[in-house]
Amino acid sequence: MVVLAACLTVAMLAPSPGILISRQLAARAHLQVGDEVTLATEPQGGRTATFRVTGVYEPTPDPMRFTAERIEARLHLPDLVALAADGSDPGDAESIGRINVALTDPADTHAFAADLASSVPTVVVRPASDFRESDVFAVIDRFHVAISIVTVVGATAFLLALMLIRAEERRETVGVMRLIGISQRSLLSSVAIEGCAIAIVGAAFGIALALASERAINHYFQTRYDTALVFIRVTAAIAVRAVVVAAPLGVGAGIAASWTLLRRNVLSLFRR
Amino acid sequence: MTPLALAWRATRQYRARAVLAVVGVAVIGALLFDMLLLSRGLLVSFGRLLSAEGFDIRIVATQGFARIGIPESAALVEAVRRMPGVADTAAIAVEAGDAGVGAAHGHVTLIGRSRASASPWRIVRGADLVDSAPGAGCEAVVDGRFPSQFHADVGGSVRVLGLPGGASALPPIDCRIVGVADFGFSASGERTVAMTMDALQRALGTTHGADAQVILIASAAGADPNAIVRAVGRLRPDVRAYSNAEVVEQFNRNGFAYFRQISTVLSTLTTVFAFLLVATLLTVSVNQRLGEIAALRAVGIARHRIAAMLFWESALLVGGGALAAVPLGAALAVGLDRLLRQMPGLPDGLHFFVFERRALVVHLLVFGVTAAASAAYPAWLAARLPIAETLRREVVG
Numbered sequence: 001m002v003v004l005a006a007c008l009t010v011a012m013l014a015p016s017p018g019i020l021i022s023r024q025l026a027a028r029a030h031l032q033v034g035d036e037v038t039l040a041t042e043p044q045g046g047r048t049a050t051f052r053v054t055g056v057y058e059p060t061p062d063p064m065r066f067t068a069e070r071i072e073a074r075l076h077l078p079d080l081v082a083l084a085a086d087g088s089d090p091g092d093a094e095s096i097g098r099i100n101v102a103l104t105d106p107a108d109t110h111a112f113a114a115d116l117a118s119s120v121p122t123v124v125v126r127p128a129s130d131f132r133e134s135d136v137f138a139v140i141d142r143f144h145v146a147i148s149i150v151t152v153v154g155a156t157a158f159l160l161a162l163m164l165i166r167a168e169e170r171r172e173t174v175g176v177m178r179l180i181g182i183s184q185r186s187l188l189s190s191v192a193i194e195g196c197a198i199a200i201v202g203a204a205f206g207i208a209l210a211l212a213s214e215r216a217i218n219h220y221f222q223t224r225y226d227t228a229l230v231f232i233r234v235t236a237a238i239a240v241r242a243v244v245v246a247a248p249l250g251v252g253a254g255i256a257a258s259w260t261l262l263r264r265n266v267l268s269l270f271r272r
Numbered sequence: 273m274t275p276l277a278l279a280w281r282a283t284r285q286y287r288a289r290a291v292l293a294v295v296g297v298a299v300i301g302a303l304l305f306d307m308l309l310l311s312r313g314l315l316v317s318f319g320r321l322l323s324a325e326g327f328d329i330r331i332v333a334t335q336g337f338a339r340i341g342i343p344e345s346a347a348l349v350e351a352v353r354r355m356p357g358v359a360d361t362a363a364i365a366v367e368a369g370d371a372g373v374g375a376a377h378g379h380v381t382l383i384g385r386s387r388a389s390a391s392p393w394r395i396v397r398g399a400d401l402v403d404s405a406p407g408a409g410c411e412a413v414v415d416g417r418f419p420s421q422f423h424a425d426v427g428g429s430v431r432v433l434g435l436p437g438g439a440s441a442l443p444p445i446d447c448r449i450v451g452v453a454d455f456g457f458s459a460s461g462e463r464t465v466a467m468t469m470d471a472l473q474r475a476l477g478t479t480h481g482a483d484a485q486v487i488l489i490a491s492a493a494g495a496d497p498n499a500i501v502r503a504v505g506r507l508r509p510d511v512r513a514y515s516n517a518e519v520v521e522q523f524n525r526n527g528f529a530y531f532r533q534i535s536t537v538l539s540t541l542t543t544v545f546a547f548l549l550v551a552t553l554l555t556v557s558v559n560q561r562l563g564e565i566a567a568l569r570a571v572g573i574a575r576h577r578i579a580a581m582l583f584w585e586s587a588l589l590v591g592g593g594a595l596a597a598v599p600l601g602a603a604l605a606v607g608l609d610r611l612l613r614q615m616p617g618l619p620d621g622l623h624f625f626v627f628e629r630r631a632l633v634v635h636l637l638v639f640g641v642t643a644a645a646s647a648a649y650p651a652w653l654a655a656r657l658p659i660a661e662t663l664r665r666e667v668v669g
Binding site for chain 1: 288289292293295296297299300302303509510525529530533538542545549552553556557560604607608611612614615616
């Protein structure tokens with residue numbers, strides 16, 4: 001009796017096992033480190049166990065689940081098994097859903113997966129890089145590129161129209177320059193340089209606008225979905241790509257718009 | 273001469289820039305039209321897929337739609353079948369499996385269906401599953417691409433083995449293919465074999481009935497699906513019942529957010545873009561034609577007619593572009609939809625861009641407002657032009 005009482009006392013005095021809870025759960029349930037919580041695996045509150053909150057964590061941002069509320073808790077595996085395993089099935093306490101393996105040499109991933117799959121045929125072994133979520137983002141990336149191309153085509157038409165108006169405005173100036181002997185090549189070069197400058201300034205303005213709005217857009221969506229996920233990131237590669245696309249378009253639009261003036265008879269530029 | 277005729281003359285006079293402006297508006301308009309189609313496309317398409325199944329309520333084990341078995345599903349199906357307002361029920365179990373025909377074999381999705389008057393798939397060839405006595409021969413309905421991949425069509429047979437845990441040493445069972453069906457929610461790369469729940473149980477090698485993961489309910493004509501949902505909730509508080517409208521709403525909240533956001537952002541941007549560019553073109557064009565406009569005013573054409581002319585010019589440019597944008601946008605939507613449908617695991621029948629009359633009306637309204645707004649500043653500029661001073665400056669200049 002004394003031993004039993006001692007065991008019971010020890011069990012009652014033993015601290016509850018620790019768990020980590022997500023920041024979102026802590027905020028919603030007004031929990032903080034040190035609080036004791038009761039978790040249940042059944043909606044009606046059956047099969048419960050008490051735990052102590054030992055930490056609050058920020059869930060790893062997951063683009064596939066950014067709209068989901070991250071109401072999560074992390075338990076030690078034995079605690080989870082003790083809480084959730086089906087008592088009528090002895091094998092259930094021995095089963096887990098997934099084992100994550102980090103290799104010392106990541107280059108061995110596929111060889112390791114093949115070896116393990118052949119030696120333990122009842123498990124499915126897949127390199128993390130093969131998970132199909134990456135395919136989803138490759139498709140979304142292609143979708144964004146397609147939309148960018150359409151936007152650039154539309155913008156080019158407008159740029160061409162504006163350059164045409166601008167060329168028309170300078171018809172007499174061009175006529176005078178041709179009369180005083182400035183060659184067509186020089187005029188064309190000046191138009192090309194001007195078009196290039198306009199396109200680069202336009203692209204730079206676009207990049208500045210993107211950089212300025214980057215924080216605001218990320219802040220809006222991060223607040224809206226309560227996530228640390230970064231939605232927009234203006235990288236140097238993207239900025240360079242914008243300039244590389246814009247510059248030839250500006251040059252092309254400038255030359256195309258001026259070409260009609262340059263190939264005309266010089267007197268016709270003065271409406272003579 | 274009417275303001276429209278004057279605008280038409282001006283547009284024809286500056287033909288090249290007008291054509292370029294119309295092309296620009298058409299391309300940007302096509303993008304706007306597509307974003308309007310995208311804004312509700314998935315929802316409409318998803319709703320249609322759900323409706324096509326012929327059932328308007330579904331019961332699942334947990335919140336969300338993870339494939340988890342519903343405990344004691346057979347008893348629940350019987351209880352639901354007796355509820356007032358319920359016309360039909362079908363319990364569905366989905367498992368991974370292997371199928372083989374001769375030398376051809378591969379992974380398939382096995383679907384088990386309980387006794388029901390109808391199936392949640394559409395038969396395109398052959399016949400549907402017939403409810404037979406337990407232990408009767410296995411009949412199977414396969415998806416449309418199965419016959420070409422496995423070289424087996426209606427009347428042929430297929431060996432089927434359930435692999436719920438990834439591997440099995442059990443022998444496969446033989447099934448006779450009785451029909452080919454369109455499984456709305458199957459992915460394009462997914463091969464599907466549907467059979468009765470009893471046959472699926474044999475393919476899985478289990479002795480007890482397989483737990484259904486979804487129970488579909490068709491409500492009777494005139495019955496309120498929400499009342500049935502509430503009744504199921506009272507009967508079994510541990511499961512979740514959703515009407516189709518609730519499923520679509522949940523999809524709208526969780527699965528669809530990205531495309532709704534991008535469509536809102538791009539619609540706004542394209543509208544602003546179109547406004548800025550048409551307004552710039554018209555303003556520059558008016559500045560270039562100040563002498564011409566002053567001359568028109570000098571010969572007695574009233575301010576409001578000059579303003580109306582500029583509004584008509586804007587309407588011709590934006591309207592022409594907006595109309596051309598509709599067929600262009602439709603063609604672009606086909607390409608973009610094909611591109612997005614390359615996402616893995618996407619149901620075959622799900623589309624991102626779905627035409628709705630509402631999208632066309634919004635598109636035309638947005639461009640109507642854009643045309644009016646774009647012309648406002650140039651019209652104001654032209655209306656307050658000092659006639660004599662402008663003419664003198666133009667002539668001296």
